[in-house]
Amino acid sequence: METISYKVPGFEGPLDLLLHLVQKHKLNIMDIPIAELLEQYMRTIEEWKAINLDIATEFLEMAARLVHIKTAMLLPKHEEAEELRRELSGELMEYKLCQEAARRLAAHNIGENLFVRSPLEIQLDLTYRRTHPTGSILDAYLAAAGRGRRKLPPPAKAFSGIVSRHVVSVSSKIIYVLRRLYRRRDIRYTALFEKAKSRSELIATFLALLELAKACRIRVEGEGDKQVVYMVEGNRRTRNR
Amino acid sequence: MEIKEYQAITEAILFASGEPVEISRLAEVLELDEDTVERLTDDLMNEINTRTGGIKLVRLDKSYQMCTRSEYADYVRRALDIRRNTPLTQAAMEVLAIVAYNQPVTRAFIDQVRGVDCAAVIQGLIAKSLIEEKGRLDLPGRPLLYGTTEDFLRCFGISSLSELPPLPQKDADSDMQETTLDEVIEDSMTQTKGEAPEGTPIMTGTE
Amino acid sequence: MEIKEYQAITEAILFASGEPVEISRLAEVLELDEDTVERLTDDLMNEINTRTGGIKLVRLDKSYQMCTRSEYADYVRRALDIRRNTPLTQAAMEVLAIVAYNQPVTRAFIDQVRGVDCAAVIQGLIAKSLIEEKGRLDLPGRPLLYGTTEDFLRCFGISSLSELPPLPQKDADSDMQETTLDEVIEDSMTQTKGEAPEGTPIMTGTE
Numbered sequence: 001m002e003t004i005s006y007k008v009p010g011f012e013g014p015l016d017l018l019l020h021l022v023q024k025h026k027l028n029i030m031d032i033p034i035a036e037l038l039e040q041y042m043r044t045i046e047e048w049k050a051i052n053l054d055i056a057t058e059f060l061e062m063a064a065r066l067v068h069i070k071t072a073m074l075l076p077k078h079e080e081a082e083e084l085r086r087e088l089s090g091e092l093m094e095y096k097l098c099q100e101a102a103r104r105l106a107a108h109n110i111g112e113n114l115f116v117r118s119p120l121e122i123q124l125d126l127t128y129r130r131t132h133p134t135g136s137i138l139d140a141y142l143a144a145a146g147r148g149r150r151k152l153p154p155p156a157k158a159f160s161g162i163v164s165r166h167v168v169s170v171s172s173k174i175i176y177v178l179r180r181l182y183r184r185r186d187i188r189y190t191a192l193f194e195k196a197k198s199r200s201e202l203i204a205t206f207l208a209l210l211e212l213a214k215a216c217r218i219r220v221e222g223e224g225d226k227q228v229v230y231m232v233e234g235n236r237r238t239r240n241r
Numbered sequence: 242m243e244i245k246e247y248q249a250i251t252e253a254i255l256f257a258s259g260e261p262v263e264i265s266r267l268a269e270v271l272e273l274d275e276d277t278v279e280r281l282t283d284d285l286m287n288e289i290n291t292r293t294g295g296i297k298l299v300r301l302d303k304s305y306q307m308c309t310r311s312e313y314a315d316y317v318r319r320a321l322d323i324r325r326n327t328p329l330t331q332a333a334m335e336v337l338a339i340v341a342y343n344q345p346v347t348r349a350f351i352d353q354v355r356g357v358d359c360a361a362v363i364q365g366l367i368a369k370s371l372i373e374e375k376g377r378l379d380l381p382g383r384p385l386l387y388g389t390t391e392d393f394l395r396c397f398g399i400s401s402l403s404e405l406p407p408l409p410q411k412d413a414d415s416d417m418q419e420t421t422l423d424e425v426i427e428d429s430m431t432q433t434k435g436e437a438p439e440g441t442p443i444m445t446g447t448e
Numbered sequence: 449m450e451i452k453e454y455q456a457i458t459e460a461i462l463f464a465s466g467e468p469v470e471i472s473r474l475a476e477v478l479e480l481d482e483d484t485v486e487r488l489t490d491d492l493m494n495e496i497n498t499r500t501g502g503i504k505l506v507r508l509d510k511s512y513q514m515c516t517r518s519e520y521a522d523y524v525r526r527a528l529d530i531r532r533n534t535p536l537t538q539a540a541m542e543v544l545a546i547v548a549y550n551q552p553v554t555r556a557f558i559d560q561v562r563g564v565d566c567a568a569v570i571q572g573l574i575a576k577s578l579i580e581e582k583g584r585l586d587l588p589g590r591p592l593l594y595g596t597t598e599d600f601l602r603c604f605g606i607s608s609l610s611e612l613p614p615l616p617q618k619d620a621d622s623d624m625q626e627t628t629l630d631e632v633i634e635d636s637m638t639q640t641k642g643e644a645p646e647g648t649p650i651m652t653g654t655e
Binding site for chain 2: 452453455456458459460461462463464465469473474477478500501502503514515516517520523524526527528530531537538539562563564565
């Protein structure tokens with residue numbers, strides 16, 4: 001993710017853009033008109049595309065999220081949509097407060113104008129003289145390496161785009177799909193959705209499948225109800241090395 | 242020993258160390274109790290800071306540090322050929338504010354508030370010694386916690402976190418209404434509690 | 449500008465520099481001629497050196513330098529010494545543990561396990577003589593390898609690395625809560641391929 005430049009001129013991220021739009025169009029942050037905000041948001045994204053700016057994944061992810069909320073609001077009973085909308089309001093207010101805090105803090109920044117000295121060079125034997133219980137080294141190792149179970153960090157940040165924030169349940173669905181596939185090498189497409197208890201679980205499962213397919217870890221074949229999901233063998237090794 | 246002499250030793254130590262020196266360390270060297278050290282160093286600070294000179298003492302949490310007076314910054318820069326640092330970016334200020342007002346915080350928390358990946362900004366602030374690791378959170382994945390440093394206090398002209406500029410509380414015209422940052426954050430914490438912490442290692446669901 | 453102010457600027461410059469500063473340099477920055485600078489700095493030196501304090505100015509040929517008074521050298525040394533022997537931070541302990549259990553390791557590997565840049569911590573541990581360089585890896589960039597020292601063994605009360613506390617064994621199923629996506633994948637791959645799970649939890653990150 002670090003390699004992608006997400007900094008579109010003037011905006012720190014999708015929340016910054018949303019706040020800008022909310023203020024510019026005098027929308028009520030506590031009661032966001034999603035349809036209108038989505039329209040303004042997409043218009044901005046389109047403008048950026050028109051001048052060939054790289055649109056970072058965060059911005060697209062937010063667009064998807066707004067679309068999701070808008071769609072959910074079309075349902076006759078849309079408690080879930082209300083919840084998502086409130087969540088977005090909360091995030092925007094929080095970020096607004098963060099910006100205000102940053103502004104107030106910046107006004108106090110005098111660090112540039114104070115000079116300190118580096119410590120006097122005294123010839124000293126710097127060898128560490130304290131002793132520690134033998135077990136403390138193991139404790140530290142477990143803290144760092146996560147009970148000895150964490151191996152190398154996830155490869156290539158392949159999933160970072162979907163691990164963040166609201167769609168986080170997608171990551172659990174990725175695991176869910178993979179686990180089922182590890183038990184059997186193939187599985188009926190629809191079977192993956194049978195246990196889902198909510199819309200968002202369905203969506204998350206679907207997004208998980210898309211991500212896995214994109215990462216070439218699974219392959220989906222067949223049509224209609226007969227679609228089958230296959231595990232792709234051996235791919236991880238080549239991707240990872 | 243006379244008070245004046247203890248103060249002279251303290252001055253020598255603060256000058257030689259360069260870095261902030263904890264009251265406890267001064268107490269150990271001077272073989273005095275910490276309260277006494279605090280009192281005599283506060284007096285010394287008062288004396289140094291009221292005379293016309295180029296140096297001042299600052300109090301940073303449980304430490305003291307000697308530094309130049311800000312009004313002479315341009316001369317010092319010129320004499321030592323110090324280039325002005327690039328000022329902190331908006332992104333860096335935002336991350337710093339999140340850390341300052343909510344510490345200790347995880348990277349996932351910072352990412353969530355800003356809605357973007359902040360790993361590089363965090364690294365930059367650590368390199369500038371404005372924030373530092375403060376242990377790990379006792380949660381799956383044991384995420385690292387970050388907090389501000391003594392250098393942060395110095396750079397923002399305060400001697401403890403309680404002196405941070407207050408945040409908007411009841412600003413009539415803002416949409417914040419009566420929410421403080423803490424409340425907002427508390428809310429968002431409870432809201433997201435059910436879900437896996439975002440960010441680094443992908444957690445398995447609890448199926 | 450008043451003489452007092454020129455002197456204050458001089459004091460600030462000498463403080464921040466630490467090293468000798470030439471009269472010509474001061475003259476340039478203060479925009480005064482050298483004779484004047486010399487006169488007012490001599491006055492400043494006289495003032496500083498006659499009051500009871502921990503700092504003095506010395507004249508070295510065509511330069512001035514600020515330093516501590518020699519009569520307090522022992523106190524200064526003790527204060528700096530205490531600083532050097534403050535207990536290891538959590539971050540230092542973790543880096544040390546990663547090196548101890550996986551040596552020889554590259555810095556990249558340590559950074560990866562901890563998820564943050566550990567360069568400064570590694571330097572600190574080398575200065576404390578707890579870890580040391582152990583050659584280079586035969587890879588592009590020839591990265592340095594680190595391992596623990598004999599001081600490390602003494603510090604933790606063991607006589608060889610074989611006495612390091614053993615790491616807990618992987619247990620087969622109870623670990624699902626804390627596993628990363630990668631581990632799930634890796635685990636199930638090894639299972640399906642009928643390979644035995646490796647014993648070492650961390651492989652050197654140098655493949």
